[in-house]
Amino acid sequence: MSTITTINPYTQEELKTYNLISDADLKQKLNLADKQFQIWKTTEIKDRSSLMSRVAELLIERKESYANLMTDEMGKPITQGIAEIEKCAWVCDFYAKNAEDFLADQLIETDAEESFISYDPLGVILAIMPWNYPFWQVMRFAAPTLMAGNTALLKHASSTTQCALEIEKLFEDAGFPEGCFQTLLVSHDQIETIIGNDIVKAVSLTGSEGAGRKIAEIAGKNLKKVVLELGGNNACIVLKDADLDEHIDTMAWARMQNAGQSCIAAKRFIVVEDIYDEFLTKFKAKVESYVVGNPMEDKTEVATMASVSLAEEVEQQVKKSLDKGAKVVYGNKREDALYHPTILENVTAEMPVFKEEVFGPVAAIIKVKDEDEAYETASNSRFGLGSMVFTKNTDKAKKRIGEIADGAFFINELVKSDPRLPFGGTKASGYGRELSKEGIMEFVNVKTVYSSK
Known part of the structure; x- marks a missing residue:
């Protein structure tokens, strides 16, 4: 079985070795995410908000330990790591407080007796995330995605594997149902399998231009929605x-x-x-x-x-x-x-x-x-x-x-x-938006509802 070994970049010390999951285990996790989605999508937004607020509380309670973990795995200065976790709590609070308004039906006056736009969750969403902000990049995806009623799968950078596992545990400890958020320790070859699976409805990637082009190609071949936040100069x-x-x-x-x-x-x-x-x-x-x-x-x-x-x-x-x-x-x-x-x-x-x-x-x-x-x-x-x-x-x-x-x-x-403002790029920096109202709208079905007598 293939493995991942993480290394402290400052000391060059080997930290820990992890086994990648088998294809059979991957299938089970995909099925669990899909099964949980059928329940999670019907959960009241106020109940989702309560759980997301608890995530924010736990982030603040654990900010020193999470910051230490980032320092060990990717060398982030400890004070900057603490600031990163505090920002993660902010984005969780933001969507806990605002998701209900963002997702409210929008009434539209037409010839119908009633017509409106409904914002329905898409399903299981895959996130492929980088090592440079190992908590923030994930949380700014996860908070709006979960609040919209989707379930989430995370393929994190291999160098920050323990951060990825701690994020999964964070959602579990906050009370999110099993399968709402799962970390996948998978190979690059398995990513194409995941995107091609009918269970997965969309992909969000933050990473290099090269990675973005590859994921966009795979997603396009499978007619899957994708949000890309790539490099910049x-x-x-x-x-x-x-x-x-x-x-x-x-x-x-x-x-x-x-x-x-x-x-x-x-x-x-x-x-x-x-x-x-x-x-x-x-x-x-x-x-x-x-x-x-x-x-x-x-x-x-x-x-x-x-x-x-x-x-x-x-x-x-x-x-x-x-x-x-x-x-x-x-x-x-x-x-x-x-x-x-x-x-x-x-x-x-x-x-x-x-x-x-x-x-x-x-x-x-x-x-x-x-x-x-x-x-x-x-x-x-x-x-x-x-x-x-x-x-x-x-x-x-x-x-x-x-x-x-x-x-x-x-x-x-x-x-x-900033959670209150949309974030994303143009040209080789990618497309789609994270954060703000625009971010939560990326992974919903904007549905026209039209009712006549």
Whole structure:
């Protein structure tokens, strides 16, 4: 039987080995999810809400232990892990309080005696989730999906297997019926079998562009709905009137949080030449100030990446960019899985650090002549997840929202997810939306009901 072995990326210590489930066990779990769906879909929303509120309570009660687990499995600094769990509790509370309003029948005036839109759950939904935010990525899928009346299956990243099992236990401990939420320890080959099974009605994937293309192909072949939240190389536009003293901390953290392992991190800093030198001086000073090291220490701000191979991949992207003329301003040092915060300038459009997603703590700085060139450069991307603009003239920035075809446009703030707002991208960053009312609507049947005398 195939196995998974998890490794602490900071210490390189082997943590635990797990057996993947057999095809027979997988079939049983699929049948259980389907059987439970027939019951769960008829459960009153107020009862679902009560259980989801209990999940939020347990998350807060267990936040230190869950944060420690994330630190062990993927190297997240302990304080950032605690913040992640607190955000998970927020999304559970949000849907517990708002799902009933979101899912209420919508009356429509027509020639009928009565006509309305009903929002019915689809059935069993498969989630394929990444390691970089091992609780948050799952909970922002699970909360709206379960509240809509669906049941959920999770295929998590193998490196965060214990996180995946703890999430399943979390729902069980909160009182969710058996089969509502199940973690599947399966191989990549088994994923295609799962998606092809008639029991599974839709798929949600957060991951790389390559993984998204593969899952979209399988789902399309089986006529299954799919939501894809893929990579990004978000632009951070710094205009000449930006208040650097006010926002430089935000700009730097937009790149370096979670060791740069975030799809919505600021990866390309597009800076107007009038303010370029001042920006680079202050940005470098802020990055130099970060405490780098042991993720278990509260003072640590930037820690190890999730594996040696991931750090090596970032190292190669930087090397290829340097070969094309980029210049190191700061950093460019790797120790096993620890890749130190790095700043590059003289970055041009043909370099990997401009055109690819660099999933690590590397800031690519691009100097442009003026505001028009800044927006044009920001739009020069295959990706479309989010952009941020720093300027004192917010009214003018709002008039240029349509010039960048991303899923998010943040002014004087880093791009971030919020349960109250839709989250997702365009182009190679995927399609569909998570969070807010739009997120809960992704996995429901929008049904027309028409009644005449």
